[in-house]
Amino acid sequence: MDLIANAYEYLHPGGPVMIPLILISLWMWALIVERVLYFRRIDKDNVDLKQAVKMLSGAHLPETSNGLQIRVVASFIKERTGNKKLDRDILDQCAMREMSPLKRYLSVIAVLAAVASLFGLLGTVTGMMTTFNVIALFGTGNARAMAGGISEALITTQSGLLVAIPGLFMSAFLIRRANRLESRLNEVVMTLKRNV
Numbered sequence: 001m002d003l004i005a006n007a008y009e010y011l012h013p014g015g016p017v018m019i020p021l022i023l024i025s026l027w028m029w030a031l032i033v034e035r036v037l038y039f040r041r042i043d044k045d046n047v048d049l050k051q052a053v054k055m056l057s058g059a060h061l062p063e064t065s066n067g068l069q070i071r072v073v074a075s076f077i078k079e080r081t082g083n084k085k086l087d088r089d090i091l092d093q094c095a096m097r098e099m100s101p102l103k104r105y106l107s108v109i110a111v112l113a114a115v116a117s118l119f120g121l122l123g124t125v126t127g128m129m130t131t132f133n134v135i136a137l138f139g140t141g142n143a144r145a146m147a148g149g150i151s152e153a154l155i156t157t158q159s160g161l162l163v164a165i166p167g168l169f170m171s172a173f174l175i176r177r178a179n180r181l182e183s184r185l186n187e188v189v190m191t192l193k194r195n196v
Contacts, residue, residue, distance in 0.1 A: 010155070011155070011159070013148065013151040013152055013155055014123060014152055014155040014156045014159060015123065015126060015127070015152045015156065017119055017120075017122055017123035017126060017152075017156050018123070018155075018156065018159065020119055021116060021119045021120070021123070021156070021159055021160060021163060024112050024115055024116050024119065024163065025116065025163040027112060028109055028112040028113060028116070028163070028167050031105045031108060031109050031112075032109055032167070032170045032174070034105065035104075035105055035106070035109070035174050036174070038101075039174070039177050039178070039181065041066050042066055042067060042068040042071075042181070043067070043068065043181065044066070044067065045066070045067050045070075046067035046068060046069050046070065047067060047069050047070055047073070047188075049187065049188060049191050052069055052073050052188050052191065052192060053191060053192065053195050055070075055073050055074075055077070056073060056076075056077070056192055056195055057195070068098055068181060068184075068185055069184070069185060069188045071098055072091075072094050072095050072098050072185065072188065072189070073188075073192070075094045075097070075098075076090060076091050076094045076192070079094065088193050091189055091192055091193060092189065095185055095186070095189045098185065099182055099185060102178045102181055102182055103175075103178050106171065106174055106175050106178060109167060109170065109171045109174065110167075110168065110171040110175075112167060113163070113164045113165075113167025113168045113170075113171055114164065114168075116160050116163035116164040116167060117160045117161060117163075117164035118160070119156070119160050120156050120157045120158070120159060120160015120161055120163075120164070121157070121160065122156070123152060123153065123155070123156020123157060123159070123160065124153045124154075124156060124157045125153075126152065126153075126156075127149045127150065127151070127152030127153025127154070127155075127156060128149065128150075128153050129149070130148065130149030130152060131146050131148075131149030131150055131153070132149075133149070134146050134148075134149060
């Protein structure tokens with residue numbers, strides 16, 4: 001309960017800009033956690049090139065694995081026809097089906113991180129406007145009244161950066177991970193095409 005009270009004390013002076021900033025943060029981190037778990041699941045218990053070729057020639061397929069390469073090989077084995085040219089196209093299609101989910105939500109995460117910093121900037125502007133309104137009404141003699149606007153400006157800027165910086169780092173990390181998985185899958189597909 002103390003944590004919630006402390007968070008409220010910190011966030012409340014930030015004003016109404018803090019509400020969309022918190023929602024953006026929750027949405028962004030939900031997507032990041034989903035992507036991290038997805039990448040862990042499809043990279044776990046995967047096969048290397050030799051095992052993929054062995055599975056293509058009749059070796060036993062693991063039944064419980066969710067590995068990316070295993071899923072491509074398993075779907076190809078179900079759909080192959082025996083015609084080499086057609087089978088190569090089917091293999092490409094099986095790989096494309098598995099590649100499309102790899103980059104899902106990655107651009108959304110990057111956009112949410114960028115939007116968070118913009119909301120922080122918006123809070124800075126509204127806080128400074130509040131401060132200037134106070135100066136216009138009371139002059140510079142009322143430091144207590146000016147502090148509210150300055151506090152709003154600083155808290156929203158800090159919060160926007162606290163959301164945006166880790167979000168951009170995680171976005172770059174997840175894009176690198178997706179690219180690495182995609183290149184490994186392409187390598188497996190090219191090897192399998194030579195053995196079809």
